Amino acid sequence: MIAVVCPWNAPFLLMTWKVGPALACGNTVVVKPSEETPLSATLLGEVMNTVGVPPGVYNVVHGFGPGAAGEFLTRHDGVDAITFTGETRTGTAIMKAAAVGIRDVSFELGGKNAGIVFADADFDAAVDGIFRSAFMNTGQVCLGTERVYVERPLFDRFVQALKLRCEAVKFGRPSDPGANYGPLISQEHRRKVLSYYERAVAEGATVVTGGGVPPMPAELADGAWVQPTLWTGLPETASVVREEIFGPCCHVRPFDSEDEVVVLANANRYGLSTTLWTRDLARAHRVAAAIEVGITWVNSWFLRDLRTAFGGSKQSGIGREGGVHSLEFYTDLRNVCIKL
Ligand code: NAD
Numbered sequence: 001m002i003a004v005v006c007p008w009n010a011p012f013l014l015m016t017w018k019v020g021p022a023l024a025c026g027n028t029v030v031v032k033p034s035e036e037t038p039l040s041a042t043l044l045g046e047v048m049n050t051v052g053v054p055p056g057v058y059n060v061v062h063g064f065g066p067g068a069a070g071e072f073l074t075r076h077d078g079v080d081a082i083t084f085t086g087e088t089r090t091g092t093a094i095m096k097a098a099a100v101g102i103r104d105v106s107f108e109l110g111g112k113n114a115g116i117v118f119a120d121a122d123f124d125a126a127v128d129g130i131f132r133s134a135f136m137n138t139g140q141v142c143l144g145t146e147r148v149y150v151e152r153p154l155f156d157r158f159v160q161a162l163k164l165r166c167e168a169v170k171f172g173r174p175s176d177p178g179a180n181y182g183p184l185i186s187q188e189h190r191r192k193v194l195s196y197y198e199r200a201v202a203e204g205a206t207v208v209t210g211g212g213v214p215p216m217p218a219e220l221a222d223g224a225w226v227q228p229t230l231w232t233g234l235p236e237t238a239s240v241v242r243e244e245i246f247g248p249c250c251h252v253r254p255f256d257s258e259d260e261v262v263v264l265a266n267a268n269r270y271g272l273s274t275t276l277w278t279r280d281l282a283r284a285h286r287v288a289a290a291i292e293v294g295i296t297w298v299n300s301w302f303l304r305d306l307r308t309a310f311g312g313s314k315q316s317g318i319g320r321e322g323g324v325h326s327l328e329f330y331t332d333l334r335n336v337c338i339k340l
Contacts, residue, residue, distance in 0.1 A: 008034035021326035111272030115145035121277035139248035166228040183223040190224035193247030205231040271313030
């Protein structure tokens with residue numbers, strides 16, 4: 001039996017990336033969705049029941065993580081392996097639980113991903129791509145860009161273009177056809193993101209745009225709204241440049257050479273993904289080979305064929321999902337040797 005522990009930021013997508021291959025390989029699963037987003041895992045169970053999946057194959061337990069359903073599930077001795085997507089700190093706790101009984105783990109964890117824009121990039125495509133990668137889903141994407149490095153000749157123009165995109169978002173409900181920007185998942189998460197907004201200022205950032213809460217009409221005032229935020233001028237040692245914030249914000253810094261930007265991009269404990277913008281394919285290959293991440297997108301972001309390897313290096317994960325990589329985790333390779 002496989003324990004599937006999932007986060008809230010893309011709850012159905014991230015759960016099914018695990019449940020699909022696990023069931024296809026003949027396992028049963030117990031899914032523990034995030035306490036913030038319990039509905040889609042339950043709904044999938046209802047669908048499984050109506051299409052005749054046998055009882056006990058797809059199971060769901062709800063609850064919180066530490067000292068509750070998440071921890072009890074990962075400690076349970078009926079669990080053969082644990083697949084987890086979420087924060088690196090939670091991954092550490094789950095790894096300790098998995099150590100008892102020597103259970104396998106597959107981890108997709110946090111990121112502090114770099115976006116790198118070379119001077120030869122298609123400018124508009126790069127602005128568009130970096131904007132999407134930093135601000136989609138209100139910045140609550142593990143693959144999101146929170147550190148942007150722009151080659152110096154483009155820097156000022158790039159920051160201005162990104163600023164205009166941030167200032168053009170329309171906050172509102174998904175049902176409002178004029179809106180294209182939503183709130184964060186919860187007030188608790190907003191407190192965390194706003195604490196980083198304050199810290200950036202305390203650490204000496206230039207706030208190019210945002211940095212606070214947008215004015216909202218009274219009927220929406222309870223939402224966890226935050227402004228898309230751009231910073232410049234911070235050293236790499238600043239906490240908002242080093243730590244995963246998981247909000248709609250990024251720091252933009254100029255660079256002067258390929259070697260310099262590779263060092264900057266690698267100087268982080270995470271290693272999930274990178275997005276590179278250049279017209280020079282030889283350079284794209286060189287930089288992609290030098291950057292310590294699981295996934296590099298060139299002139300694109302979050303393009304995913306489910307057969308390709310998905311996962312992170314360093315403290316961003318253990319193992320890869322997708323295609324044969326999922327087969328390796330959800331099966332157990334055996335050597336049967338017959339003397340003839
Ligand atoms: P989280 O780690 O707080 O929670 C994820 C899940 O783990 C939840 O279901 C939670 O209840 C459970 N959990 C928490 N503590 C536990 C414990 N001690 N034992 C067992 N289960 C426990 O993460 P989150 O806030 O839901 O999601 C955001 C994080 O997920 C970010 O760090 C983000 O980068 C990461 N993430 C990574 C990927 C990826 O593919 N690498 C994808 C999406 C999100």
